[in-house]
Amino acid sequence: MDSETYHSIAGGWLGTYYYTARTMLPVRFEASFVRQSGGEAVESGGERFAGSVIDDDGGHDYATVSRGIQQGTFVRFVKTYAPPEPGLFPVSYVGTMSGDGRTLTGHWKIALTESRRARAREIVGTWEARRIWTAVEGEDAQDAGAGRELVGAGSGR
Numbered sequence: 001m002d003s004e005t006y007h008s009i010a011g012g013w014l015g016t017y018y019y020t021a022r023t024m025l026p027v028r029f030e031a032s033f034v035r036q037s038g039g040e041a042v043e044s045g046g047e048r049f050a051g052s053v054i055d056d057d058g059g060h061d062y063a064t065v066s067r068g069i070q071q072g073t074f075v076r077f078v079k080t081y082a083p084p085e086p087g088l089f090p091v092s093y094v095g096t097m098s099g100d101g102r103t104l105t106g107h108w109k110i111a112l113t114e115s116r117r118a119r120a121r122e123i124v125g126t127w128e129a130r131r132i133w134t135a136v137e138g139e140d141a142q143d144a145g146a147g148r149e150l151v152g153a154g155s156g157r
Contacts, residue, residue, distance in 0.1 A: 006072045007101025008135065009033045009049055015129025017108060028056040033065065033077075034135060046071035053079055063091075073097045075104065093127065104129045 013031045033051035049068035055061045068077035079091040095106020110123040 006070075007097060008035065008047065009068070009070045009075055009097065009104075010035050010135035011131055012133040013104065013129040014132045015104070015127060017125055017127040019123070019125045021123075029129075030054050030056075030132075031065070031129065033068065036068075049077070051077075070097075073099070075106070095127065102131050 010033055013033070014028070015031065016026045016028050018026045031051060031053045033049045036048040036050050047070050049065070049070060051065035051068065053063045053065060055063065063079045063081045065077050065079055069075070073096050074094075075097060076092070076094045079093060081088040089110050089112060091108050091110050093106060093108045095104045097104050105128045106126070108125055108127050112121045112123065
């Protein structure tokens with residue numbers, strides 16, 4: 001594989017995110033990402049993607065993925081829990097895909113804002129995921145997931 005070729009993030013991923021604070025347990029998740037067709041082009045030849053995530057934490061487990069961008073092996077996206085509730089903030093993810101396209105690793109951040117006068121706080125951690133299926137070439141956000149259903153990672157959901 002040459003430096004101009006890379007694997008698409010489109011497909012299914014099983015992973016874990018970890019809190020920097022050691023008092024919080026790691027959480028497993030299952031994610032499904034799809035390429036988005038149309039819209040504005042991404043600089044440097046990148047691609048846009050969207051998707052969904054199911055966290056296996058026993059609480060607010062379903063989230064949507066938006067503002068996803070992949071540029072080569074670099075990926076970034078925002079996870080927003082659905083339905084939105086007070087106290088559930090969007091999570092920003094940044095990561096790198098391995099050269100063989102089978103793993104993702106990176107960092108995540110939740111920016112907490114309590115009021116305009118209060119100092120912003122952050123919750124941060126790391127994440128990793130391995131590919132469990134690959135999207136069919138040409139599949140995009142409009143027809144992805146037609147035959148796929150996310151299952152809660154390890155929870156039987």
